[in-house]
Structure formats: structure tokens, C-alpha cells
Amino acid sequence: MSDPSRGGAAIDADDDRASLVAAASELFYAHGIQAVGMDTVRAASGVPLKRVYRAFRSKDDLVEATLRDRDAGIAASVRRFLDARSGDSPTERVLAVFDWLHEWFAEDSFRGCAFVNAFGELGDDAAPVAEAVRDHKRAFRSVLRRLVDELGLSADDADALAERLYIVANGAMVTAPITGSPATAAEAKAVARVLVEAATVRPASGAPG
Amino acid sequence: MSDPSRGGAAIDADDDRASLVAAASELFYAHGIQAVGMDTVRAASGVPLKRVYRAFRSKDDLVEATLRDRDAGIAASVRRFLDARSGDSPTERVLAVFDWLHEWFAEDSFRGCAFVNAFGELGDDAAPVAEAVRDHKRAFRSVLRRLVDELGLSADDADALAERLYIVANGAMVTAPITGSPATAAEAKAVARVLVEAATVRPASGAPG
């Protein structure tokens, strides 16, 4: 190849990154981050160790990359799911998020929210991880916020409703893996329905006595 | 002392267990379980290493003990908090759980639910930990269930409401550490109020169209 910055080597490096992120993401999610060694990732990905450290400077970098990748995957998955319901009413589209949760919870590999797990395991001791977690949660919250927008509420009421739905969704995500029951998503959906109805019928801002 | 099974040695062993659990609980909670070594626990507790392994067979045992101890501490804390509001209405007593959450979230050391964190870090790979987590969450749920009982609903409606409040409370517990805002508890309380009102006014069982 004549151009070293664009040649086959660069493409291979991207392939390595993809293989590593795919393998590492699954392993970290299944067993936790600290419990999975780089050698396990190497074996699962099939990428030789030398290229592992050419693709990622360190395990920390790989961890952050897996979270960023998962964030993108989730965003795409939610988008696909909602696009398939583009004809539904605004209310049903908001509630569809909980149907999406239900499908996720029912997966064999489901073990809660990888971001919550990573934050719980590493917390603020790993600043880039904490940042990725916050970015993901902000993104998820803004998905809800945009769906709520379609309900035609005031901006304040829409903010409040999105925040509440966000709390409920997170509650389902953390409850489902512990009880092992995907039905948690249905219960959360019922909660969401009550909240949406309360918000669309009445002003439903603060919490008066 | 004349009775070796009741003498000073046995009391010392209990003291050691208490010191170790106190030190380990704080460290595990602050930094995660795998990130804290036994030597750090030893240093923080002041218990010599030999007595550490006399008090607990292994780190796994210590981890489980810290979770059991935290469970008992939380149960006592919630009980105290609710006892101080024994004159309130049943609805306010249910919602008081979220005031308790608010106080908890505002603590400097707050870093989410230790049980959720432990489950996310170790998951089902550590069976005794997973069991302790499930036991704790069952206990917390039953606290809510007993409070809901005072509302005078049917058993089915009370079960459903308790489950929903449980999801909302868990959502607040996982959202607050990521955003860093104790106000999440107030928002969750507002959600809970809507749910309680919906349950006490209408039958509010399943999720009809």
C-alpha cells in the first residue's frame, strides 16, 4: 500500500478494536470488569496480545471503549424499536420504552444495566468510566424527554415526567436482575402509564401537601 | 475465667468480627469489593491478621457478613425513622420511606445501594453474595408491603402497589449516585404519591388499554 495512514494495517487495527470490544463487552458484562483478565479477553477475541495493546493503550481504555460501544448499541436498539412503532400514539410510544425493557430483561444474558454495574464496581475511582456512565444515562434520559415532548405538555411538566419515567425505568433495570423476573418491566410500564395519565390530565408539577 | 467457651477470648472474637465488619463495610462500599484487599481491611480495623482469619474463614465470608450487617443496619434505621412518624397517616407513612431515602442520599459517603453494587460487581458468580442481596431486597420490599397494608387495600392491590413503590425506590437508589443529586428522592416521592393516590381512589390492578 502506498499510503501508510490508510493502508490495510489501519483497517486491521479497527477490526481488532471491534473484536476486542465485542469480546470484552460480553465478558465484562457477564462477570464484572475486575473479574475478567486481559488474557481472557485476548483468548475470546482471538486477537494476539501484541495487537491488543496496539489497539488499546490499557485495560482502562478498553473498558471505556466497551461502555461507549454499548451506549451506541443501546441507542440504536431503542431507535429501531421505536421506529417500528412510529404509527402509535404519543402515549403508547412513551410506554413502548418499557416494552423494549421487557425484551431486554428476557434475554438469557441479561444481568442488569452494564453502566450501573460498572459504576457500582468502580465508582468515582475510575473517572473515565464514571463519565461514560453519566453520559449514557443522560442520553437515555433525553430519549425519554424527546418521547414525552410528543405529549404536548409544558416544558416544565415534560421535564418532570421524563425525570420520573427515567427513575422508574432505572428501577426496573435494577430490580429485574435481582428477582430474575422480566415481568418487572410490565409493572414498571403500569407505573409509567399512571404517571403519563396523571401528567396529561392535570398540571401535575411539584408535590403539594 | 472458668468457662473457656464464654471467657474473654470468645468476647474478643466477637469484637474482632464487629471491628472487621465495620471497617470492611465502609471500604467495600466506598471502593467496591474486589478493589479492597484484606490488608487494607486489617489496617483499617486494627485487628491483627491472624485474628482476622480466626474471625472469618475467608474474604468471601467477610463480604457476606458485611452485607448481612448492612441489611440489619438498614432495617433498624428504617424502623427508627418510621417509628418517629407513627402518628402520621398511612399514606404519609408510606411516603416517609422516600424521606428516609432522601436523608440517605444526602450523606457524604452515599454511593448507591451496596447490595445493588455488590450484585453488579459479583453477580451470580458469588452465590452467597447473590443470596444476601436477594434477602435484603425481599426484606425491603416487605417493609413497603407492611406499610401499604395500612392503606386498607385488597391484598392483590396492596401487593401491586408495594411492588411498584419498590421499583420506584430502587430507581431512586440507582439514579441518585449517578446524578449526585439527593433531590432524586423527592422526585421518587412524587411518583409514589401519584401511585398511592391512584391505588386508593380506583381499583388500579392490571394495565388495561
Place this chain on the structure above:
DNA sequence: CGATTCGGAGAACGTACGTTCTCCGGCGAG
């Protein structure tokens, strides 16, 4: 065909862990 460069496999290195063992000083018994 010979020389050189590249990359893969895994050995090697430094560190840190969980756990056990050794040593030594103090204290009670005779």
C-alpha cells in the same frame, strides 16, 4: 536464493492479592 522485516505465541516481569507460616517478645506458672 539470501537478507530483512514483520508479526504471533507466549515467556517474562513487577506487582498485588488471599492466605499461611515463622519468628520473637511478653506474661503467667513453678
Place this chain on the structure above:
DNA sequence: CTCGCCGGAGAACGTACGTTCTCCGAATCG
């Protein structure tokens, strides 16, 4: 005072980690 036991401090051991280095075979180029 001497002996023996107990417990504390921390060295030691085996393992496993993250990361780097060494060696060797294969492919490329002249």
C-alpha cells in the same frame, strides 16, 4: 529466675494480574 505458651507483626508462598519483551517462523524484496 526459668520455662513454656500465647499472640502480634509481618515475612513468605502461590497465584494471578496488566503489561512488556524475546524468540522464531513466514512472508517480502532485491
